[in-house]
Amino acid sequence: MAKEQQSRKTYQGVKNNKERTMGKAIAAVGKVLAEKGYTGLTMSNISKYAEIDRKLIYAYFGTVENLVETYIKGKDYWVSATEGAAEFFGSAPAASSMAVLESLLLNQFDELRENREMQKIVAWQMSEESSIMSEIAQEREKMSALFFAFADKELQGKDLDLRGVVTILVAGIYYIVLHSENVKSTVCEIDISTEEGMDRIKTSIKKIVGWAYSSVEETTK
Structure with a gap:
């Protein structure tokens, strides 16, 4: 039972971390837009403003375009x-x-x-x-x-x-x-x-x- 609970906690932690990371990446798009305009929407700028590794952004969104589209649809x-x-x-x-x-x-x-x-x-x-x-x-x-x-x-x-x-x-x-x-x-x-x-x-x-x-x-x- 203890192992099952530990497994569930680990799974939820991974899931929550992914959601937080995705949320930070999406929010960073807005920050870049506000400060640099659409020409500043590069992976380098987004990862810097989000304070996360660009590899995670690629892993969760595939491309910058997919990330930006996700952000815009929400706004x-x-x-x-x-x-x-x-x-x-x-x-x-x-x-x-x-x-x-x-x-x-x-x-x-x-x-x-x-x-x-x-x-x-x-x-x-x-x-x-x-x-x-x-x-x-x-x-x-x-x-x-x-x-x-x-x-x-x-x-x-x-x-x-x-x-x-x-x-x-x-x-x-x-x-x-x-x-x-x-x-x-x-x-x-x-x-x-x-x-x-x-x-x-x-x-x-x-x-x-x-x-x-x-x-x-x-x-x-």
């Missing part, structure tokens, strides 16, 4: 939002897509504003072709597919290109947040580096979504 708003979305959209009332969309966009806005590391990732995605970013974009599209299949039931036969509207809003959110963090100027006389300016943008996002859905109601009268 990306749309990838995270996909979890549980299939069940929600399958059971939610069909007439509530406007409220769901508004919530998704405003949450994305807040999440990106608060996550400096994710801002670096978005800037990376926009400035350089990358297989990692391409795979993450495909993961994000899973959420889009779930939402639009849900919304299409409500909007079937109605003259509203919701995909076009959402594309512009998502792109605008990315630009506005990155501009606020990196450029010291107003946009259309709005100081988006202030809470007042950001509140104006959030109010406008809600109004645009409302206008899009109300335009359908008007054309069907």
Whole structure:
């Protein structure tokens, strides 16, 4: 019995050590991004910031790309939002897509504003072709597919290109947040580096979504 308990403790210790090491490696990706940007995401930098041997990173993740992808998937708003979305959209009332969309966009806005590391990732995605970013974009599209299949039931036969509207809003959110963090100027006389300016943008996002859905109601009268 004592040997069995000792074996179990040893196994759990190895497992816990592996999980801690993987966690340190993943966290190190964020630290490197914040301080050096995406060009600094090398095995040498990651192992240094994580304070672990690079051999362990190779053993647990295979490649730097796999490690970075694991990190980004844990940080990306749309990838995270996909979890549980299939069940929600399958059971939610069909007439509530406007409220769901508004919530998704405003949450994305807040999440990106608060996550400096994710801002670096978005800037990376926009400035350089990358297989990692391409795979993450495909993961994000899973959420889009779930939402639009849900919304299409409500909007079937109605003259509203919701995909076009959402594309512009998502792109605008990315630009506005990155501009606020990196450029010291107003946009259309709005100081988006202030809470007042950001509140104006959030109010406008809600109004645009409302206008899009109300335009359908008007054309069907």
